[in-house]
Structures are given as structure tokens and as C-alpha cells.
Amino acid sequence: MKKSHAESLYSFRRALLQVHKPGRLRQAALEDFRGTRVADAWCIACPKDAGVVLRHAAEDLREYFAVSMGVDIPVVTDPAPYAQAIRLAVDAALPPRTFRIHIREGIAVAGADERAAAQGCYALEDEMNLNEVPGLAPGEIVRTARFSPxxxxxxxxxxxxxxxxxxxxxxxxxxxxxxxxxxxxxxxxxxxxxxxxxxxxxxxxxxxxxxxxxxxxxxxxxxxxxxxxxxxxxxxxxxxxxxxxxxxxxxxxxxxxxxxxxxxxxxxxxxxxxxxxxxxxxxxxxxxxxxxxxxxxxxxxxxxxxxxxxxxxxxxxxxxxxxxxxxxxxxxxxxxxxxxxxxxxxxxxxxxxxxxxxxxxxxxxxxxxxxxxxxxxxxxxxxxxxxxxxxxxxxxxxxxxxxxxxxxxxxxxxxxxxxxxxxxxxxxxxxxxxxxxxxxxxxxxxxxxxxxDMDALLLRIVARDFGVRNAENVLRALRCFSEGVSHCVSTNQEQYGPCRIGPAYPLFFERTEPIPIGPQSIRDPNGTCVPVYRYSHDQAAKLLWETEEYAKMTTCFQEGCDMLEPVVKTLEADRRANAEELLGVARFIENTARTTVHVKRWHALKWKLGISPDPYPVWVGGR
Missing domain, CATH: 3.20.20.80 (Glycosidases)
Structure with a gap:
């Protein structure tokens, strides 16, 4: 696969600031859709006395239809002039943290309070994203948030x-x-x-x-x-x-x-x-x-x-x-x-x-x-x-x-x-x-x-993001990654060392150096990352077992990436960018696991030469 260009500094923030993904609508899905479909003749009806949370939710819903589905509908307080409406409301009779979405010719979203009603609006968007059309099957959705905060x-x-x-x-x-x-x-x-x-x-x-x-x-x-x-x-x-x-x-x-x-x-x-x-x-x-x-x-x-x-x-x-x-x-x-x-x-x-x-x-x-x-x-x-x-x-x-x-x-x-x-x-x-x-x-x-049904939901998400014909192959790759993390042994040496720094982790022989501190660094990175690998010689059996586990992790991620890569090559542009990101993250994890294996083997080989770094342990939060 052609290597992508390195990201510019802080470009990751663009993804975190994107509320609605453009181009969610798929024409093929629209042609087959049978249900209640939101169209340009609709409106979003928000009560005149709505508070700021519900007003924001209504405006968010309007933006969603415009950006993700290409449907232009206004937010109004009087829906009478419009063919149909998505009506937003608070229904205090609902249990706490509960929303209800009622879908017939029109759509009604109600919540126990404005926060719950807003979550109902977002749930409406989620379901349409999975359908890949601006519509829902007739019926009723009632859900309650289990946890808060x-x-x-x-x-x-x-x-x-x-x-x-x-x-x-x-x-x-x-x-x-x-x-x-x-x-x-x-x-x-x-x-x-x-x-x-x-x-x-x-x-x-x-x-x-x-x-x-x-x-x-x-x-x-x-x-x-x-x-x-x-x-x-x-x-x-x-x-x-x-x-x-x-x-x-x-x-x-x-x-x-x-x-x-x-x-x-x-x-x-x-x-x-x-x-x-x-x-x-x-x-x-x-x-x-x-x-x-x-x-x-x-x-x-x-x-x-x-x-x-x-x-x-x-x-x-x-x-x-x-x-x-x-x-x-x-x-x-x-x-x-x-x-x-x-x-x-x-x-x-x-x-x-x-x-x-x-x-x-x-x-x-x-x-x-x-x-x-x-x-x-x-x-x-x-x-x-x-x-x-x-x-x-x-x-x-x-x-x-x-x-x-x-x-x-x-x-x-x-x-x-x-x-x-x-x-x-x-x-x-x-x-x-x-x-x-x-x-x-x-x-x-x-x-x-x-x-x-969470397994069925995962299948729907994968089919949406990679296409129905690729779904099973992608799920197999994701199973490899999920198996891989079961071999990612959580030790302080790894979490503060090669697994936090990544494939650039240094293999020091005797001389060591700290991580350079950049001119714009807020804090010394050597406080949260440990570039000098330390491991007690009397735990050699533990180091060997962990090395074998990280080798298994490397294999799992490599196999998953090798399954995923040919799928990514076949995807059209809008799906391909996100798929390449997932593949890039997985390849990075694969190479980090491989680096961890090399670091541990390097450390064990230096033991045979009588070379060990200073005896200070990796900081473990006072434990």
C-alpha cells in the first residue's frame, strides 16, 4: 500500500471537532428504503419556551440533515405550514434519563428533560447513520441511560x-x-x-x-x-x-x-x-x-x-x-x-x-x-x-x-x-x-x-463503514486485533516505556540519553516516558513470558492488518480515508508490539554480557 504523508502537527484535532460526517447518504440504500423518510418539505418543531439545551439540539439536528444527508429543513416553532415535522418535546412523565422516539408519518422525540430529549435527537441521527438514509422504520424507540455521569x-x-x-x-x-x-x-x-x-x-x-x-x-x-x-x-x-x-x-x-x-x-x-x-x-x-x-x-x-x-x-x-x-x-x-x-x-x-x-x-x-x-x-x-x-x-x-x-x-x-x-x-x-x-x-x-444485540450492531457498523460484501473479512481482522490486546501484558516497564513511546523506542547498549525537551514542551517528557528500559535480573522468567506474549500480539496484529489491507484498497474515496486511518493505527500497534519484543530480547542479551542500566525501578505511582 502506498504510504500516506505524515500528519501536520495537531491535525488530529480536526477529527475531534467534526460533529457531523459529510455524505452519509447512500443512493443505493435510499432506493431500497421503505419507511418514514425526512425530506426538504419537513421541519423541526421546537417549543417556543424551549431552554438552551433543546434549542441547541434542534439546531444540531438541522445541521445534521444538511451536512450528512443533504436535506435542508428549518427549525420552527409553528410546524403548520410544513408537510411533516420532527417534533421535539419534554415529557416529565418519562423515567429519568429516558427518551422516546415515535415514528409514523411524522417523528416525535421526547425526553424526561431537555438533556434526555437532546440524546433522543442524537439517537435519531445514529439510527439514520446506520440506515445510510434520512429515514427510520415506523415504530417506537424508548431508551434509558444506565450511567450518569x-x-x-x-x-x-x-x-x-x-x-x-x-x-x-x-x-x-x-x-x-x-x-x-x-x-x-x-x-x-x-x-x-x-x-x-x-x-x-x-x-x-x-x-x-x-x-x-x-x-x-x-x-x-x-x-x-x-x-x-x-x-x-x-x-x-x-x-x-x-x-x-x-x-x-x-x-x-x-x-x-x-x-x-x-x-x-x-x-x-x-x-x-x-x-x-x-x-x-x-x-x-x-x-x-x-x-x-x-x-x-x-x-x-x-x-x-x-x-x-x-x-x-x-x-x-x-x-x-x-x-x-x-x-x-x-x-x-x-x-x-x-x-x-x-x-x-x-x-x-x-x-x-x-x-x-x-x-x-x-x-x-x-x-x-x-x-x-x-x-x-x-x-x-x-x-x-x-x-x-x-x-x-x-x-x-x-x-x-x-x-x-x-x-x-x-x-x-x-x-x-x-x-x-x-x-x-x-x-x-x-x-x-x-x-x-x-x-x-x-x-x-x-x-x-x-x-x-451488540454483535449485530458491530456487524451493521462494519457493513456501513466497509461495505456489506467486506463485512465478514473486516470482522475477522478486528477479531485478530481483539485477540492481540489479550497478549498486551500491562506492566509498568511497557506502559512507561516502549508501549508509550512506540517504534522509535531506543535500544541503548551502555550509554543512555534522555528524551529531548522541545522548545514548546509543557512538561519534561522524561517524567511520563522512560527511555531507559529497566528490568530486574531476578525476574528473568517473567521477562521471557512477557516477550512471548508480545510476540503473539505482534502476530495477531500483523495477521489482522494483512487481512484488512486488501479490503481497504477496494474502497471508494469516502470510505477509504477512515479505513486507512484504522489500518494505520493497527499497523502502528503491530510495530509497537514488535519493538517491545526487540527491547525485551535486547535487554536479556545484555544481561548475558553483564550489562544492566542503573538499578532505579520504573516509577509506579508510589507502589
Missing amino acids: RMIHSGLGPGMYPDEHLRAIAHAGMDAIIVDTSAALASPDACHAVNDVIRRAASFGIDVYTFSFFKNERHPSDPDAWAHYDAMHGRLFERCPDLKGIIFVGESCEFPSHDPRTTGRDYHSSKDDVKPSPGWFPCDDYPEFISLLRDVIHSHSPGAEIVFWSYNWGFLDAGPRLKLIEKLPTDVVLMATFEMFEEFDVAPGVAETCTDYTLWSIGPGPYFASESEAARKRGMKMYGMTNTGGNTWDIGVVPYLPAPQAWLKRFRAVVEAQEDWRLDGLMESHTYGYWPSMIPELAKQAFFEPMP
Whole structure:
């Protein structure tokens, strides 16, 4: 296949800002269509008293028909002069987070509130995209969102949320974003920028959360603790009163705990101590600390959510973790990472522990399961960090993992966790955002109730994007990719090393060099990437097993790419561009897996020569 030109810097942002794909209409599908078809004589009827969310949804629907289907219909408040209408409404009798689409001669979209009605409009578009015509079969569609919030970071860059990206996020079924507020108290302009994002996001039915970033220097029992935390957390919610909530995670909300099992000091000043710092242990005074922060914040914003993420001590036995949960106030939201910390005996004498944010293990892990069950018993809301936006830390330089069959297993496991224990909301990425592909399209449908036949839906999506005659071959290729990620062993050495840097990962012999820092770098890349591969010699059997697994992964992705490549060559222009992108991502993953094999073999060969890099371990978040 002819090699494509390298992308210009930041050109990826164009895809993240495209709300509606042009040219969805297929003439052959239109000729065979039998159903209710929207035409130029129609209109979109929006109530006169509609709020901003429903008005935006109506205008979005108008734009969709113009851009994707070539149909020009206006938004009106009086549909009488028009042949037919898509009528938008709020029906408070519907259950929360529910929309209903009624299709006869005309179409009626109603939601329990304006946000649900907007999701009904987007669902209308989704179904027409699958049909590839501006029409639907007569009948009724009623669906309820299982999870809220569905949080996502910006895919454009930290804190970047132009309206087009917010609209695309809402179309993906996500209803919350995460914004950095670390400068909001230091700069009036920064505070205004945060409030502007909150205002604009709300107009598209999206809430805004933030992470705690303050340095906590008081124990909750200190006499000036309230004043200390009110000057930080309280002031933030005073200045940004419409923040939906704040997320506290151990490593970034350490405090001077009195728990004798910890140092009582922060991580950096505790490195040489045998005890953990409070950010990496479920201290017995965390309930007192979180309760104080809750009270301070609620004195300014009574409805703000306080989310407590137990990520940093999920590797501990259940005893101390569950003891902490038993003492937390029940109006705090608990959050746990879905797949982490499960231990596997993979070969004689070789064990692996599932690390951060991976699809290698579908989950849920025992850490999540135990905490979700504990939340259910206590009547606490429960959120999960699930990575269901379509990306993980497995291959850190690709926009998504094109492994839909593996993702379907994750989506079903997430839904089952809600049914078996408790799971109210999701965080769907950590830092990466999401990429518009079949993965979030599938996730959106999986997280509505009732869940459709997901295998049949995947077939429809593949047939739409690659053509009916190519669908089975493409599905076989995608199965290879899905099998491949099951061999992408999640280790810190890989996630911070060759799998984050990619095929350019260096093979150092003795001399090493850091990653160059560019003139426009926001931070030192050597803090998030490790260009010097380190692996303890006493874990040689583990390294060998992982090498074999990454070799299997390489084979799976190579076989899938070899199946997909001839299909891509046959596609017409409008389908071919997206197909080439998917193939390019898969080839990159193939070559990253191959590079990882070479890095590991190179490391093992250097051992035979007595050459090892410095003994410092790969940073693993304090664990």
C-alpha cells in the first residue's frame, strides 16, 4: 500500500471537532428504503419556551440533515405550514434519563428533560447513520441511560473545550467533562475561563468536574483546619459555584494523617521511609478529612458531589480498604478503577499484576468488585474508572484501540457490575479523552437500557463503514486485533516505556540519553516516558513470558492488518480515508508490539554480557 504523508502537527484535532460526517447518504440504500423518510418539505418543531439545551439540539439536528444527508429543513416553532415535522418535546412523565422516539408519518422525540430529549435527537441521527438514509422504520424507540455521569477528558489538549468538541462529546453519549481548576484562584482570567467552560458545557447537557489540586497542610482536628480548607476548596466553589463535583484521589490529596501506619508526610518526603505516605494508604482518619472537605465545599455549593477515588491503595488486601469505606459518610461518592490489581499466575513461578488502565484484563478485578459491593451495602453512590472511551495506557501513542470484540467484553462486564453490585457513573478516560471511532459508538449503545444485540450492531457498523460484501473479512481482522490486546501484558516497564513511546523506542547498549525537551514542551517528557528500559535480573522468567506474549500480539496484529489491507484498497474515496486511518493505527500497534519484543530480547542479551542500566525501578505511582 502506498504510504500516506505524515500528519501536520495537531491535525488530529480536526477529527475531534467534526460533529457531523459529510455524505452519509447512500443512493443505493435510499432506493431500497421503505419507511418514514425526512425530506426538504419537513421541519423541526421546537417549543417556543424551549431552554438552551433543546434549542441547541434542534439546531444540531438541522445541521445534521444538511451536512450528512443533504436535506435542508428549518427549525420552527409553528410546524403548520410544513408537510411533516420532527417534533421535539419534554415529557416529565418519562423515567429519568429516558427518551422516546415515535415514528409514523411524522417523528416525535421526547425526553424526561431537555438533556434526555437532546440524546433522543442524537439517537435519531445514529439510527439514520446506520440506515445510510434520512429515514427510520415506523415504530417506537424508548431508551434509558444506565450511567450518569459518563466523564471524559478533552481529547484536544488539557482543558480545551471549544463548542464543537463539547457537541461531539454530547453526541457520544457522555454527559460530563473534567476541567483543570488549578489556576482558578490565582487568576481572574483563569477563573473566568473555567466558568465559561461550565456555562457552555451546560448548554449542551454536560456537567463539569474537577480534581483536587491543593496542598493540604492541616489535619482535620487542627483548630484552624476549617479556615485553611475554606481558603482553598471553599473559595474554589465560591468562585465556580456551578462545578458539578470534585474528585479526591490519594496521591493528589495527601494530608498530615495521624494514622501510625503511615509517615504522616507527603510522598516525596517519605521515599526513604518503610511506611507509606498517607496518599497511598487507607488511613483511619480519611473519613474525618473527607467529611471536613465535604462540609467546607457544601457551605458554598450544597449540591456539589464529593468523589473519593481509592486508586492508590487498591493493591492492598480488602480488610483495611473496606474498613475505610465502612466509616466514610454515605453522601460521598466512592470511585474505584475497574480492572486494576488483579493477580494472575501465568506460568510456573511467574505471576503478573494488572496495572493501570488496560484492556489486557477485561475486569472487574477483585479490588473494584469488593468496593462496589461495599458501596451497595452502605447505600453509597459508586463510580468506576473504566477506560470505556476506547483508549487505555496499553499503547500510549494511539488514539484508540481498534479491538471492538474485546471492548464489547469490557462494556458487558461494566453493565454486569451495575446489575450485580452497584455502579452509577463512569470515568471513561484518564487524560487521553476519546477518539471518534466505532468504539465509543458501541459504548454509547451498550450503556443504554435495553442493550441492543451488540454483535449485530458491530456487524451493521462494519457493513456501513466497509461495505456489506467486506463485512465478514473486516470482522475477522478486528477479531485478530481483539485477540492481540489479550497478549498486551500491562506492566509498568511497557506502559512507561516502549508501549508509550512506540517504534522509535531506543535500544541503548551502555550509554543512555534522555528524551529531548522541545522548545514548546509543557512538561519534561522524561517524567511520563522512560527511555531507559529497566528490568530486574531476578525476574528473568517473567521477562521471557512477557516477550512471548508480545510476540503473539505482534502476530495477531500483523495477521489482522494483512487481512484488512486488501479490503481497504477496494474502497471508494469516502470510505477509504477512515479505513486507512484504522489500518494505520493497527499497523502502528503491530510495530509497537514488535519493538517491545526487540527491547525485551535486547535487554536479556545484555544481561548475558553483564550489562544492566542503573538499578532505579520504573516509577509506579508510589507502589
